Amino acid sequence: MDKNPTGRFSGLAETYARCRPSYPSDAIDFIIALSGVDNDSLIADIGCGTGISSRLFAERGLKVLGIEPNDDMRERAEAEEKIASLHYLKGTAEKTTLEGESVDLIVCAQAFHWFEPTAALAEFKRILKPGGWVALMWNERDENDPFTQMYGDLFRTLPETEAVEMPRGKAGHALLESELFENRQRDLFISSQVLDEDGLVGRAFSASYAPRDEPRRSRFEASLRTLFHAFAEPDASQDGKPAVVTMHYATSIYTGRRL
Numbered sequence: 001m002d003k004n005p006t007g008r009f010s011g012l013a014e015t016y017a018r019c020r021p022s023y024p025s026d027a028i029d030f031i032i033a034l035s036g037v038d039n040d041s042l043i044a045d046i047g048c049g050t051g052i053s054s055r056l057f058a059e060r061g062l063k064v065l066g067i068e069p070n071d072d073m074r075e076r077a078e079a080e081e082k083i084a085s086l087h088y089l090k091g092t093a094e095k096t097t098l099e100g101e102s103v104d105l106i107v108c109a110q111a112f113h114w115f116e117p118t119a120a121l122a123e124f125k126r127i128l129k130p131g132g133w134v135a136l137m138w139n140e141r142d143e144n145d146p147f148t149q150m151y152g153d154l155f156r157t158l159p160e161t162e163a164v165e166m167p168r169g170k171a172g173h174a175l176l177e178s179e180l181f182e183n184r185q186r187d188l189f190i191s192s193q194v195l196d197e198d199g200l201v202g203r204a205f206s207a208s209y210a211p212r213d214e215p216r217r218s219r220f221e222a223s224l225r226t227l228f229h230a231f232a233e234p235d236a237s238q239d240g241k242p243a244v245v246t247m248h249y250a251t252s253i254y255t256g257r258r259l
């Protein structure tokens with residue numbers, strides 16, 4: 001599979017920003033507590049996309065620099081409501097353009113599997129201050145839930161799914177096995193995402209390996225809508241109670257400290 005992480009997300013910025021899930025608050029709090037960052041620290045969110053994870057840290061008053069090579073995704077992040085402590089910069093995981101020993105915490109949310117791991121971890125070590133931390137984070141489907149499992153089954157009918165999802169599930173092991181870092185560990189957090197029908201379709205098509213060509217796109221969308229109606233229930237949190245489904249996630253966080 002040709003990764004091409006910059007090109008394969010072109011044209012997806014709006015859908016990605018609107019339909020991708022966030023990350024659980026307790027996971028963000030865990031990373032902050034483990035790394036010991038405070039208002040004087042600098043966090044680099046590498047492969048930040050549309051800024052979903054960047055904003056979670058910046059909203060807590062922390063200084064964040066989002067690094068993203070895809071112009072569409074980065075410009076979409078910049079178009080969001082401004083947070084004074086949050087800025088964005090064009091760069092890649094392997095060549096961030098940041099100064100050596102300038103960063104206290106590196107975060108990669110739903111991104112590290114697109115990087116060249118050896119080169120990226122070497123760059124992370126270069127830009128981290130001694131004792132600085134790396135946190136790699138992924139939302140993975142929790143297919144113990146029947147709806148989430150059937151959504152996964154539908155994606156597994158696509159030819160590229162295995163080529164993307166199998167390496168993604170193991171990508172954090174590169175940090176756990178790296179001799180550049182110590183105190184390496186993996187922690188797990190549970191989260192979910194409530195989606196209406198169009199939200200489910202958008203969530204699916206925010207994936208870079210969802211079909212974009214016709215008629216495959218239309219067939220896949222029809223299958224998603226059929227799945228939605230098979231599981232949809234009224235949303236008890238809203239007065240009108242529109243029909244929704246709930247996607248369940250297990251959020252994995254891999255962490256390590258620069259030697």
